[in-house]
Amino acid sequence: xxxxxxxxxxxxxxxxxxxxxxxxxxxxxxxxxxxxxxxxxxxxxxxxxxxxxxxxxxxxxxxxxxxxxxxxxxxxxxxxxxxxxxxxxxxxxxxxxxxxxxxxxxxxxxxxxxxxxxxxxxxxxxxxxxxxxxxxxxxxxxxxxxxxxxxxxxxxxxxxxxxxxxxxxxxxxxxxxxxxxxxxxxxxxxxxxxxxxxxxxxxxxxxxxxxxxxxxxxxxxxxxxxxxxxxxxxxxxxxxxxxxxxxxxxxxxxxx
Numbered sequence: 001x002x003x004x005x006x007x008x009x010x011x012x013x014x015x016x017x018x019x020x021x022x023x024x025x026x027x028x029x030x031x032x033x034x035x036x037x038x039x040x041x042x043x044x045x046x047x048x049x050x051x052x053x054x055x056x057x058x059x060x061x062x063x064x065x066x067x068x069x070x071x072x073x074x075x076x077x078x079x080x081x082x083x084x085x086x087x088x089x090x091x092x093x094x095x096x097x098x099x100x101x102x103x104x105x106x107x108x109x110x111x112x113x114x115x116x117x118x119x120x121x122x123x124x125x126x127x128x129x130x131x132x133x134x135x136x137x138x139x140x141x142x143x144x145x146x147x148x149x150x151x152x153x154x155x156x157x158x159x160x161x162x163x164x165x166x167x168x169x170x171x172x173x174x175x176x177x178x179x180x181x182x183x184x185x186x187x188x189x190x191x192x193x194x195x196x197x198x199x200x201x202x203x204x205x206x207x208x209x210x211x212x213x214x215x216x217x218x219x220x221x222x223x224x225x226x227x228x229x230x231x232x233x234x235x236x237x238x239x240x241x242x243x244x245x246x247x248x249x250x251x252x253x254x255x256x
Contacts, residue, residue: 001023001055002023002067002144003023003144003158004018004055004067004142004144005017005018005020005140005141005158005159005162006018006123006136006140006142006143007139007162007163007166008136008138008139008140008141010139010140010166012169013171013172013227014226015120016063016120016123017166017172017177017222018065018222019162019180019221019222020055020181020220021208021209021217021219021221022045022055022218023216023218024215024218025214026215026218028047028049029048030046030048030218031048032045032235032246032248033221033235039090039092041058042056042090043056043057043058043059043233044086044087044090047083049081050083050084051084051087052081052082052084052087053086053087053090054083054086055086056087056090059254059255060255061119061120061254062089062118062119063223064090064116065086065115066085066086066115066116067113067114067143067144068111068112068114069112069113069129070146070195070196072197073196076110079110080109085103085110085115096122099117100117103115103126104128104133107128107131110128112127112129114126114127116143118136120229123135127148140159142156142162143155145195145205146195150193153187153206154187154206154207154208157183157185157208158183161180161183161208165180172224174224174232174234178234178236181208181217181220182209182220183208184207184208184209185207186203186207187206189203216240217238218240219239221236222234229254231251231253232250232251233248233249233250234248235247235248235249
């Protein structure tokens with residue numbers, strides 16, 4: 001993922017709202033969200049190169065998502081897949097804190113990452129760049145390819161649109177959430193971050209929804225968990241197309 005928005009206990013009907021865009025090279029093969037054959041409780045898309053995932057949830061309410069930390073100067077070509085950090089938690093580790101303790105011991109093996117881990121009642125953010133484990137209190141959060149709530153223009157804009165969307169009362173318009181995830185407003189050069197990629201790429205990467213000939217937003221996902229532990233998981237996969245090539249909707253009640 002390259003953009004994750006979270007609203008934790010900030011809506012009258014939902015204790016958790018997650019909205020996310022996955023940005024990736026179009027040529028990298030992947031599968032849209034589904035319940036995995038070898039882990040039938042796990043709902044997630046799948047990276048067909050390394051076998052991990054970027055975002056998922058389980059029937060017992062565990063949730064995890066990942067963004068890469070953009071720092072091309074420190075890339076390790078042979079580092080293990082960061083997507084395995086998400087699937088490793090969702091496949092069968094019940095406690096986020098103990099899982100993160102293990103990950104912290106191996107943090108230097110990986111290229112830069114941010115992890116959102118937790119369940120219906122407790123969400124934690126961790127980055128191997130800050131090496132700080134932060135439980136997220138009720139509030140609205142934005143995460144891209146730097147640390148949590150770094151005020152990049154896309155994060156500032158996305159959080160503002162997100163907060164406006166969830167202030168509409170008990171009936172949340174999911175279409176309005178997908179609409180903000182499709183926002184292609186760029187940033188002026190004087191507000192772009194300097195992350196070590198050429199200026200042309202900083203411009204390409206600055207909108208919420210990214211498009212280019214080779215790389216862009218391949219899917220948008222919205223996850224809702226209401227106060228009765230009912231989960232709605234919706235995904236629109238674009239790959240390189242301007243409109244969704246597939247859509248998916250899953251609903252279930254969290255199991256004890």
